[in-house]
Amino acid sequence: MILDSDAAQKADTLGSPHREDPDLLAIRDLSIEIRSGDRIVRPVSNVSLRLRRGETLGVVGESGSGKSMTGLAIMGMLPAGGIVTSGSITMDGKELIGMPESDYRAVRGNDIAMVFQDSLSALNPTRRIGDQVAEPILLHLGGSKRAARQRAEEVLALVGLPRPSEKMNDYPHQLSGGMRQRVMIAMALACEPRVVIADEPTTALDATIQAQILDLLNDLKSQLGMAMILVSHDIGVIAGHADRVAVMYSGRVAETGLTPTLFGDMRHRYTQSLLASIPTITHDKADELFSIPGSPPDLAMPQVGCPFAPRCAAATDLCHEAAPGLTLEAAGHSYSCWHPATGPSAPMRSRIATATATIAGPEATPRLSVRNLVREYPVGGSTLFGGRKTVKAVSGVSFDVAAGETFGLVGESGCGKSSLGRMIVALDRPSSGEVLLAGDSVTRMGSRELGRRRAELQMMFQDPLASLNPRMRIETILREPLDIQNIDTRGQRAIRVRHLLDQVGLPAGVMERYPHELSGGQRQRVGLARALALNPLVLVADEPVSALDVSVRSQVLNLMRRTQHELGLSSVVISHDLAVVRYLADRVGVMYLGKLVEVGTCDEVYSTPAHPYTAGLLAAVADTDPLAADRENGTAVRGDLPSAITPPSGCRFRTRCSQASELCAVVEPPLESISGTHQVACHFPLVPKQIASPTTT
Amino acid sequence: MSNTMEAPVKVAPLRKKMRGLRAYPLGLIGLLTLLVLAGFCFLGPYLYPTDQTYVNLVDAALPPSGEHRLGTDANGFDTLGRLMKGGQVSLQIGLLAAITATVVGTLYGTIAGLARGVLDGAMMRLVDIFLSVPFLFVVLILSARFTASTVSLGLIIGAFSWLVPSRLVRGEVLSLRVREFVLAARVMGASRPRLILRHLIPNALGVIIVNITFQVADAILIVATLGFLGFGLSYPATDWGGQLSGGATYISDGYWWLVYPVGGCIIATVLALNLLGDALREVFGRQNS
Structure with missing residues (x-):
């Protein structure tokens, strides 16, 4: 049955006598316009949401889906040029839209409060x-x-x-x-407000801290009897902490329902595709992530039909012509889709052979070798009598990467993983230790030889817009590495540029464009193409997808995985996101405060973590896995990251470790093998030493 | 891929920024004023030819009439024609000085910003030293020793005006050099000259262009000051400052046409340049954020 939102509302409250409004906060048919100059953007169109007393409503969507703007509208704090064009927001039956500013001030902070993203x-x-x-x-x-x-x-x-x-x-x-x-x-x-709007409350925080804050919000909510609107782009955060979820896309609510229903038995094609495109730490690596083609629509353009239709595999002519109305599936579960799905999509087997563990055993020299790398940065001015303070960013890290292998580096911000990445591609010189490329020390190379050998060591950056020169066309950007290294003739370079674009799935038309004219996913494809232009032996990817929208990430992840396999590249993938590393990497190293605490194959580290820190990280992430069965976090990491200027003595993790003893404060645990490929730096590893973990293949 | 791909927009970012100027009417007024003034000075003599070479004391200090639209000065030169001739010199010197200052300042600032460390420190302390020298005295002494020509005056003023742009550009480069696209170029093995010419300067261009407009305005004022003090160009060549100084002698005699037109021209030029500069700064600032 198809109903308009008012009818849906009535149907839902049927049965409650005297039509008593059970909602603390009700948004009906809210539409917002933002005008700047002659441009009109419609970030929110016909959104209806309800918040009951004491519940947590999760609002999930990508950037530009209208989720934050809805929150701001409730607070009566739309940005300059923003107006509510229609609809109503009522709190306890009191209309908020059109309320005089002086009255609104009494509501703000008192009845409705907001937790912002960036606390600094x-x-x-x-x-x-x-x-x-x-x-x-x-x-x-x-x-x-x-x-x-x-x-x-x-x-x-x-x-x-x-x-x-x-x-x-x-x-x-x-x-x-x-x-x-x-x-x-x-x-x-x-x-003691009655409604708290938490807009991306943990996005700027590390995984272990994020878990602490989300638990705190949950506890306080029930303790104080508040209702909460939790706004996030992170499906995991929403899934773990919301009672009901509203999925927003392009300024509209695509689907609303109870959390387990929405993630376990969704109807809207967007919810289905989005969930299938997110890597999780339990994802079977043999399955390819689902890619949603294209990118979200421009909100300044008038929308006809279903906003998701251009990217939807199930779309028909009907979807392009008429916007679907709201369909009520069961109490509290409604969606707007002409061709509803019936639950999650079946996993797709990857076309890439997963037997990549054919890392040649007795190979003489590894492709990339990092030997005891140390990097210390001086901080502040030098004191008069020596004793200069230094930040110990990287403190003695060693690992090897074989030909064709992908090594993942995970850790929270400040653990030194990015400093390490920069030293590998010789953007920064180590304080001591060296980087060997196919047996030759990059660290000791003279500038002329290094200039030439740089072609073999390429890097892919985090922010695709910042890493492309805004004043160059895409063609010039892709040709530049060839120009610099003086490879091929002019004509051959042009052919190579076309080939590169083809390789990363971009049309030749983008050559004439500037970076700001491309979408985020397209830019990151250009970033990958540029890194591949010189046929490198080693590719370092520093947070390759963390600046991208959720629905675009899987496009880039799949592309990276495919190119890695096709080209036999050795890569180092650096990320704070355990799921991303798991999806791309063969082996993984976990870093904490400048040191590797655990190294092993992905299977070993993710299924049988040996270091308490790894276990804590995994628990923090599992807590936000939309499909995770149990949400225990007995191994949660407590407290904050210690200062890297004065790291703790002995084991650097001991200040946050539940198993720490006196030994940990005195003796620093070395990185020791617990099986053939699995090493851990811990006095009391969670997996006994010398006993091979059973899951290793 | 996405269907936004079909119609490629081929607008260079810089040209797009110039289009962005439309939103700033004051900046547009400035630009138009400058074009009118330049047309007046450089094309005017063809429409209104006058003799600016020979002294004609018979016709000295005549008030505006049909023959001499703005009267004549103490030497009998037609004031309107002289305004055009003086304007040519003022604008030329202003432009030359600004270009010299910008080119030198940009290169200096880029090198200092990219080098950092000791070289950067030494280079910027040198700038501090130059900035603390009373510039007008030095120029007065120099112009007393050398015969002033359009080119020499332009270069001398330029040689003292590059300090401010060098500081501006260095600041810009310090923030650009750690941007990821510069790191990306370094990873490819790009040489320093390439980094400077292809990556740093093009991206600092916004700041540089805005600064040029202010540099031209400053230089025109300095030329006027020098001319007013009598250290400008040698007779019979003249500039707006020299004309103003000549006119000011007779101000108590009621010869208003020797003072107000040239004063107005100087003010209009400098004001127009400042309006344009402000608008450009807004355009670049808005689009960079």
Whole structure:
């Protein structure tokens, strides 16, 4: 049955006597326009959402799906030029749209509060955090300054800030990212609001910290009896913490339903495709990720038909002509799709032979060899009498990568993985140790030889827009490596550029364009093509997909996996995302504070982690796996990353490890084998040493 | 791929930025004023030919009339014609000085920013030293020693004006050199000259172009100052500053046509350049973010 949203609403509340409104917050047919100059963008069209008392509504969507704009509309804080063109937002039956600003101010922060994404820019750097948390209390509840500060201290204790009475006097920059996010949450909760809107509350945080913050939000929600709208691009975050989920695409709600229903038995084709395109740590590597072709539509263009139709495999003429209405599947589950799916799509077997573990055994020299690499950066000015402080970014890392092998490096921000990547491609010189390329020391090469050999060591960067010169056309960008290395004649270079574009699946038409005219996925394809232009022996990819939209990531991941196999490249893939590394890499190294704590094949490390840190990371990620069966996190990593200027003695992980003993503080554990390919640096590994793990193939 | 691929837009980013100027009416007014002034100075003499070589004391200091639209000066030169001739010199010197300053400053700043460390420190301290020298005195002494010509004045002013652009460009390069596309070029094995010419300067161009407009305005004011102080070009060549100084002598005699037109020209030129520069800065600032 097809219903308009009002009817759907009625049908859903049927049975409740006297039509009592059970919703705390109701958004009906909300449409928003943003005007700048003669351009009109419609970030939200006809969105209806409801939030019940005490529940968490997850709103998931890619950038530009309208999810954040919906949150801002509830707060009455649309950006300049933004207006609500139709629809209503009611809180407890009270209409918020069109409410005078002075009345709205009483609602904001008091009834509805917001937790922002970037805690460093959302907190005032010149004021003590205690005063910042006390501010909304003074504004909304009145009372004395002293009482407000006392209340602020209570709230800070509530959000788990250690020693709140001391920390009250700290400035935001003195706190870690995780702690700042706790302060942000304290600010939002200070007046005990009934609705909290958390807009990407953990996107700027590391996996282990993210898990802590999400659990905190969950606990506080039930403790204080609030309702929460959790906005995120990360399906995992939503799946792990929302009761109900709304999937948004191109300014519309594609599908709404209870979390298990939505992820286990979805109807909308977009929900289905999106879920199939995300790599998880339990993903079978023999299966290829689903790729959603193209990129999300331009919201400045008028939309006809289903917005997902141009990218949908099931689309028919009907989808291109008419926008689908809302269909009610069961209580609380509704979707807008002409050709609904029946649950998740079947996995696709990869065309790539997975037997890549044919890494030649007794090969003489590895393709790439990293030997005891150390990099220390001086910080601050030198003190007068020596004793200069240094950041120990990388502290003695060694590993080998064989021909045709992909080595993954995972770790949280600040663990030194990017510094390591830069040293491998000779963008930075190590303080000691060396990098060997096919047996030759890159570190000791003279500048002339290095200039020539650079062709063999190429890099793919994180941000595809920042890594392409904005003043060059794509053709010039792709020809540049050939020009620099003086390879081929002019005519042959032009042919090679065409071939490269073909290889990464871009039409020849893009040659004439500038980087800003391409979509994010296309740009990253150009980035890969440029790295391949010189036929390198080793490719270092630093966070190759983390700047891309979720639905575009799998295109690039599949492309990378295919080219790796076709070209027999040796690659080093650096990422904070365990699932990305698992999808691309054969072997993986886990880094913590400048050191490798565990190395092994993907299967070994992911199924039988031997280091407590690896286990903690995996638990933090499993917690946000949309399809994970159990959500226990007994092995969660506590606390914050210690300073890299004064790393802990002995084992660097001991300050956050549940198994640490005195031995760990005194003796640094060396990287030791626990099976043929699996090594761990831990005194008390989770897998006993010298016993091969059974899952190794 | 996506269907946005079909109609390739072939607009160079720079040209697109110039189009962006449309949104700034004041900048457009500035640009038009400059074009009109340039047309007046360089094309005007063909439409309104006058004798600017021989002194004609019989016709000295005549008020505006049908024959002399803006009257004549103390030497009997037609004021309107002289305004055109002086304007040519002022604009030429201004442009030459600005180009010299920008080219030198850009290269200097790029090299310093890219080198960093000791070389950068030494180069920038040199800039500090030059900036602390009272520039006007040096120029006065130099122009007393050498006969001033359009080219020499332009070069001398340029030689003292490159300091500000060099600082600006260095700052820009410091932020550009760590951008990923510069790292990407280094990974390919690009040489320093290539990095500077292909990657750094093209991306600092916005800052440089905006600065040129202010440089031209400054140089025209300096030329006017020098001319006013009597250290400008040697007779019979003249510039707006020299004319203004000549006119100012007779201001108490009521010879207004010797003062206001040339003063107005100087103000209009400098104002127009500043309006254009401000608008360009907005355009580049907006599109870079």
